[in-house]
Amino acid sequence: MKYLNIALSAASLASAVVLPEADAGKVNYDGYKLVHVETSDDGRSSIFSTASTLADTITLQGCDHGEHVDFAVPAHEFDAFNALGLNATVVEEDLGAAIAAEGPLVPFEAPEAAALPSATWFNAYHSYADHLSFLKSVQAAFPSNSEIFTVGQTYEKRDITGIHLWGSGGKDSKPVVYYHATVHAREWIATMVAEYLLYQLVSGYSNGTTSTFLDNFDFYIIPVVNPDGFVYSQQSTRLWRKNRQVRSGISAVGTDINRNWPNHWDTPGGASTTPSAEDYKGEAACDTPECKVLTTFSNKIAAKNGIRWYIDFHSYAKDILLPYGYSCSARVANLAAQQSLANSMKTTIAQAYGTQFTAGPICSTIYQATGGSTDYLTDTTKVTYAWAIELRGTSFVLPADQIVPSGIEIWNGVKAILPKLV
């Protein structure tokens, strides 16, 4: 078994396929099966250690859903994997084919001056540079009620970039609704859904369908919280999760930003202390550049009127996750109100396509996770409702034709909740 960050050479060497020029340097997942292993009657760690006998199988530990753990198993190890006797189900027969089915990264098409970009943006996935162009273009179409902001810089010196929207009361006059997406690099659908929400909010303002939302809240939306990892997932390793931080004396690259926030970071069991693990929490609380700027920025935007609702968008498990992650016995004071809101969002999400989400606290719904943004924002930033949402999908790789349905069902859920927050 290999952790993903050291899988590049093995995957490349194991493949007999000569990569086309355009894909040089990319990990080739052709022939890998994606396998769910049920954890109901076996612990996660014992499954990982059982699978560790296989040299080229990649663990997708920490993929944020508790009822199973996932492995990418190359063809030459599949019989051996089956012989381990795990309660396993193949969910992607060929990861390489699934990645191909995501389609190409389609370039951004600039609209006429001052017009919103075409909604065809949501028919495909896009490069990081094009996501920035999209954001700037939306802002330019909504100049009196929005601005682009930067949170601060990543390890590789990219600006973490977002957009701030407001309504008739003017900038920073209302409580904040705050959305993050794609802190986990491979969860591309999260960025598309955050942008879908942005697009609906802006396009509906002039015709009045969303004006009360913007008149009641300042929205801060960050479509790509982890741009270093996101770029790496597009240019090299599709299933990359962490940031791209290099640490002295440690050969493995990357820290899980969402296990690094300074909240119960020391509590054992909710993250890995092994640098090569996918949920590696770092060497100290908030020792990633991304955590440092995100905590400062979050507290800054909360200072004036508070943050009413935060969502950290992830994929894939179809969950609405409430605090806390660090403990299954600790309870937020307003848990009953949180659960009631989440239940109503879940009901609304199901109306468009029947997609069934689960709603509940992180620890008891999926598993214990320490150093997550939801717990920090609840306890320190005093966000009223700080949630993580795991979007639809059966793997991190979701065909592009699922972007719009995913956006529609989540937008329906958001529309149902916002009036309840006023």
Ligand SMILES: [Zn+2]
């Ligand atoms: Zn995630």
